[in-house]
Amino acid sequence: MSGNNLPRIRLRGLRKAFNGKQVLDGVDLDVMPGHSMVILGGSGSGKSVTIKCILGLIQPDSGVIEIDGRDVLGMSTREREEVLDHTGMLFQNGALFDSLPVWENVCFKLLAQKRITRAQARDKAAEALAGVGLDASVGDLSPAELSGGMQKRVALARAIASEPRIIFFDEPTTGLDPIMGAVIDGLIVDCVQRLGATAITITHDMASARRIGDHASMIYKGRIVWTGDAAKLGETGNAMVDQFARGEREGPIKMELRK
Amino acid sequence: MTLAPVDWVASLGRATLNLCRSTGAVVLFALEGLSHLVRPPFHPRLFLRAFMEVAFFSLPVVGLTAIFTGMVLALQSYSGFSRFGAESAVANVVVLSITRELGPVLAGLMVSGRIGAAFAAEIGTMRVTDQIDALTTLSTDPMKYLVAPRLLAAILAMPLLVVVADVLGVMGGFLIGTLKLGFSGPGYLKSTLDFLQVMDVVSGLVKAAVFGFIVALMGTWCGYTSRGGAQGVGAATTTAVVSSSILILALDYVLTEAFFAR
Ligand SMILES: Nc1ncnc2c1ncn2[C@@H]1O[C@H](COP(=O)(O)OP(=O)(O)OP(=O)(O)O)[C@@H](O)[C@H]1O
Ligand SMILES: [Mg+2]
Numbered sequence: 395m396s397g398n399n400l401p402r403i404r405l406r407g408l409r410k411a412f413n414g415k416q417v418l419d420g421v422d423l424d425v426m427p428g429h430s431m432v433i434l435g436g437s438g439s440g441k442s443v444t445i446k447c448i449l450g451l452i453q454p455d456s457g458v459i460e461i462d463g464r465d466v467l468g469m470s471t472r473e474r475e476e477v478l479d480h481t482g483m484l485f486q487n488g489a490l491f492d493s494l495p496v497w498e499n500v501c502f503k504l505l506a507q508k509r510i511t512r513a514q515a516r517d518k519a520a521e522a523l524a525g526v527g528l529d530a531s532v533g534d535l536s537p538a539e540l541s542g543g544m545q546k547r548v549a550l551a552r553a554i555a556s557e558p559r560i561i562f563f564d565e566p567t568t569g570l571d572p573i574m575g576a577v578i579d580g581l582i583v584d585c586v587q588r589l590g591a592t593a594i595t596i597t598h599d600m601a602s603a604r605r606i607g608d609h610a611s612m613i614y615k616g617r618i619v620w621t622g623d624a625a626k627l628g629e630t631g632n633a634m635v636d637q638f639a640r641g642e643r644e645g646p647i648k649m650e651l652r653k
Numbered sequence: 654m655t656l657a658p659v660d661w662v663a664s665l666g667r668a669t670l671n672l673c674r675s676t677g678a679v680v681l682f683a684l685e686g687l688s689h690l691v692r693p694p695f696h697p698r699l700f701l702r703a704f705m706e707v708a709f710f711s712l713p714v715v716g717l718t719a720i721f722t723g724m725v726l727a728l729q730s731y732s733g734f735s736r737f738g739a740e741s742a743v744a745n746v747v748v749l750s751i752t753r754e755l756g757p758v759l760a761g762l763m764v765s766g767r768i769g770a771a772f773a774a775e776i777g778t779m780r781v782t783d784q785i786d787a788l789t790t791l792s793t794d795p796m797k798y799l800v801a802p803r804l805l806a807a808i809l810a811m812p813l814l815v816v817v818a819d820v821l822g823v824m825g826g827f828l829i830g831t832l833k834l835g836f837s838g839p840g841y842l843k844s845t846l847d848f849l850q851v852m853d854v855v856s857g858l859v860k861a862a863v864f865g866f867i868v869a870l871m872g873t874w875c876g877y878t879s880r881g882g883a884q885g886v887g888a889a890t891t892t893a894v895v896s897s898s899i900l901i902l903a904l905d906y907v908l909t910e911a912f913f914a915r
Contacts, residue, residue, distance in 0.1 A: 451786045475792065483790040489783035491777075503791040508694075552791075 408457035419616030432607030482558035497533035703806035747826035752797030761864030774854025776876025
């Protein structure tokens with residue numbers, strides 16, 4: 395059990411259908427501890443569904459999900475809560491609690507786990523907000539008063555404030571300007587390196603994928619069709635991945651615009 | 654054409670099965686929500702917020718409803734009873750109708766429109782914007798955080814509201830009785846209190862607690878299970894109000910039967 399070659403996250407044959415539409419059709423994926431995996435794939439290809447399955451938010455129809463070698467689907471509620479205690483998630487749409495001010499959002503998990511007091515939470519929130527380039531005064535606003543990009547950054551601060559061991563980022567940089575996008579990428583890389591965390595990031599931005607990921611996988615028609623070195627995206631030799639990475643219209647992937 | 658009756662039976666069967674399934678699901682949901690009331694950690698802050706929302710902010714609407722109902726009752730029973738010379742029973746009719754029946758039922762219906770709808774809309778929006786999933790990933794059980802405090806708040810707040818409604822309803826009757834129908838103030842109060850039994854008030858308060866539970870349960874359930882964006886949240890809100898109103902009226906009969914039938 396030294397864990398040398400025990401993946402932190404291991405998916406085998408993950409299948410999920412919604413209303414008869416097969417979204418995941420046997421997803422296999424290994425992410426080793428301390429690695430940063432980027433998942434690519436067309437819109438609606440099931441990337442978000444995959445990580446929601448890993449988090450237990452969506453129940454897959456069949457397949458295996460293991461975290462540190464333990465079968466997640468067979469876990470008791472308590473064991474699953476334990477796993478989630480060490481997990482962070484940035485939702486695609488932010489999912490900030492609009493009934494709470496920003497600072498409480500950021501420190502929500504720390505407060506829930508009683509790791510800090512409410513008095514300490516404000517300072518902690520200011521620190522976390524500074525990390526994502528936001529002023530401490532933002533802490534007193536309500537999420538509805540923020541711009542889309544600011545919401546995204548607050549959500550990111552919330553996801554990493556508890557310093558989780560496993561982090562999921564669902565499109566962390568969409569809706570941000572290029573410079574802020576690069577800053578956020580740096581923050582994610584820093585998070586993975588400093589905390590030794592394992593990260594899975596969904597992104598459509600190739601520059602960002604190369605910066606964040608050491609590995610990348612591409613999902614197409616419900617399966618992982620390629621896994622490899624993130625730095626090589628665009629010249630992997632896999633026609634599908636290269637077409638996707640370069641954003642070309644012609645290639646093995648056909649957009650079904652009209653029938 | 655010949656198949657029509659079979660289709661009809663089939664769809665009736667399907668509807669019945671669906672009803673059983675969702676009833677079972679609501680019961681399980683309620684049990685889980687209630688179980689969190691005895692398992693720490695607790696969220697007193699959220700309980701207080703929900704309690705204020707149900708008790709304090711519903712006071713104006715429930716109070717106004719009660720006053721006007723008391724006034725109308727006094728007028729109606731006076732003009733009705735004068736046909737057989739029983740005008741003196743007005744005070745008794747008012748206080749018994751209000752405490753036993755109209756206080757809890759009308760407060761329940763009003764609170765269902767206010768609170769059931771608000772719970773369903775708020776939790777439903779949280780559902781369709783992934784906030785409930787976010788709670789789970791932030792080490793917080795959404796049932797404990799969203800549902801349990803609201804159930805408890807409504808169960809405890811409704812009897813308080815109904816006490817106020819009882820007092821204001823009787824006051825409405827008193828105003829009409831003394832100012833318009835010519836009863837003497839002390840005489841009206843005396844006949845109000847003479848025939849009133851503890852059971853009349855207590856049964857009303859028990860009903861209130863049950864109705865509060867129903868309103869909060871249907872509100873949180875419909876919100877929690879809503880899907881499909883703004884439209885889904887709208888549908889959840891409507892379902893919450895309609896189903897809790899019907900359940901209130903049905904349960905009112907059951908509880909009355911349990912308390913007073915002999
Ligand atoms: N709760 C749900 N109910 C029904 N269908 C769903 C649900 N969630 C996702 N789907 C379907 O599953 C498919 C994959 O959705 P998913 O959100 O994983 O896409 P994605 O790969 O994250 O795309 P994007 O890059 O646009 O975010 C979509 O076709 C969507 O319609
Ligand atoms: Mg997505």
